[in-house]
Amino acid sequence: MLEIRNLHARIVDDGTEIIRGLDLTVKAGEVAAIMGPNGSGKSTLSYILAGREDYEVTEGDILYNGQSILEMDPAERATSGIFLAFQYPMEIPGVATMEFLKVAMNEQRKARGEEPLKIPEFLKRVKDAAALLDMDMAMLKRPLNVGFSGGEKKRAEILQMKLLEPKLCVLDETDSGLDIDALKIVSEGVNALRAPDRAIVIITHYQRLLQYIVPDSVHVLYRGQVVKSGDKSLALDLEANGYAGVIGQAA
């Protein structure tokens, strides 16, 4: 589903190269975890996948279902099924969460040539998804992310992910700022989205989240490259021994 080939990318503003020859393949149905120390390029990778303009790809390619996505803008990538759950979701004052959900869902339907959702159907979907994430409907009447706690913001991200039904989900540090109860609920929400036709990429600093969302593969990112790949035991190994061993091998 996702194939990243020898990707090199830099910051447009100052030319700093962040991704330096990254290779990664994630199959449909797979849950891949990307781990690595601070500054290894994890969040940058998620932004590049979603099409953020601050980064420029200088070499290599990103294939999604066999097609290069480099020329697509963020909205086009989103409607093609790529979703990024942000580490720091943005506040959108004056725009009720419900309204935002409706606009986003209908824009995606429009891109697929489908009719806008009827209001009762829309409400039903939102209610069902919110119940699963233990979210209060009253919260969804508030402007998106404005005054939400860290945990509420993360839940709202997973709610959007669920409603937009993407094919490639990228979760950037979704566990940061979550207490243990919220972590369980969010993880259950993500696990419910596991499907044979969907790939999930989890970017995380700690092994903690992977206790709840068990990955099929684990990749260690260091200085803009995948330096080691393995199965879920690699995450446990990292937890026990730190990154030093893996990084040492790479260097």
Next chain:
Amino acid sequence: MPAVQDTIDRVRKIDVDQYKYGFQTEIAMDKAPKGLSEDIIRFISAKKEEPSWMLEWRLEAYRRWVTLDEPKWARVHYPKIDFQDLHYYAAPKSTPGPTSLSDVDPELLRVYEKLGIPLREQEILAGVQKTDASELEEASDNVYKSGRVAVDAVFDSVSVVTTFKKELAQAGVIFCSISEAIREHPELVKKYLGSVVPTSDNFYATLNSAVFTDGSFVFVPKGVRCPMELSTYFRMNEKNTGQFERTLIIAEEGAYVSYLEGCTAPQRDENQLHAAVVELIALDDAEIKYSTVQNWYPGDAEGKGGIYNFVTKRGDCRGHRSKISWTQVETGSAITWKYPSCILRGDDSSGEFYSIAVSNGYQQVDSGTKMIHLGKNTSSRIISKGIAAGYSQNTYRGQVSAHRKATNARNFTNCDSLLIGDQCGAHTVPYMEAKNATAQFEHEATTSKISEDQKFYVMQRGIPEEEAIALIVNGFVKDVIQQLPMEFAVEAQKLIGISLEGSVG
């Protein structure tokens, strides 16, 4: 946060073609010769068939005006206006004054049709000739359901038609052009005209008092709730012609009226002057809600052409427990100089000012309000949202003052500015003065930028760039949009989108 490069590029490419109302109409006009003198004022007064007291009033204002200098304190820059190089009167030859719809030149009706003005009574009337009475009733019912708006249509210097007059008259409401009011209701005009904005008020108000041509007159008698929305639609068409609108609205004890004005003008290279005076008077327990959707031609991409909109609007809460509310959506004009204000004279009276001012290209906006607290327990509320894009400058200028006797005066002010791109400017200039120790004034101000982060976040959910910006901007102005009469809220939202189109792609 660095400005979005893409946004800047697109702002550079801003195209005036997006101004939808820039067409001009070829129509035979009856004009005063260029220039301003006592003779010209006599000419205007004669054209309007005014009584002699009105002419005297104008001449007195003119004699004062020649002694005045243009105000320079606003944050706007423009070449000196040659007041002798303007026509002060221009009226379509075919329709020299307000008349019934059937007598209006069809060419004029087409103008309003093209502008999408709800002259809906026109359609009803057109239908009447072919149908019988029962169907007519049905038709009126439909109009009721679809929300009715009475319209006074002002074309350059004259009102060409006022709709629903008869029906309003049944409720006791007078809605007509100011020219007609001067002839038909001189006692009311004499009593109230200039009582809120005196002829000596300021340079442009004094000029207006001398040469005003048309505008609306509304009188809602004691205890009457005006049965429909009233509105005036101002169209400036003729070249090198100033438009001097004069509007007077009076709500007697316990009366209520909601009024909306809209404005457009053709696309021209020359600047045109619109200098209006609007006076509102609310007696005991009366309420006036005044909304403006201002969409004068803003000038082209290089800042050439556009309307100079120099306007004095003031409401007098003359009675106890009276209320005046100004709501404005300002998207047009090359230069806007406008401060709709409230004099809170009656005890327990309240004033409100809700404003959205959008500037793009080389537009300059200097707008805000004055809340003058004179009575006891008076309150005022100011919500201002400025949105600047392109190379525009957007200034909020406001004054809140409490008189010595204004015990327990309360004001809440919130001014937010939103910048799109990094070539524009937003400025906030609040003045506050409390001469009574019990006054409570609160002021909040923020300036923010549509960040790359917000735009990226919204787009990541599948919302295309232009819709993403519109969504963020509409969220920003929501508090004010909610104050507009329902049917105009949607229009205003669209208008804001169109005004920013050049800046977001």
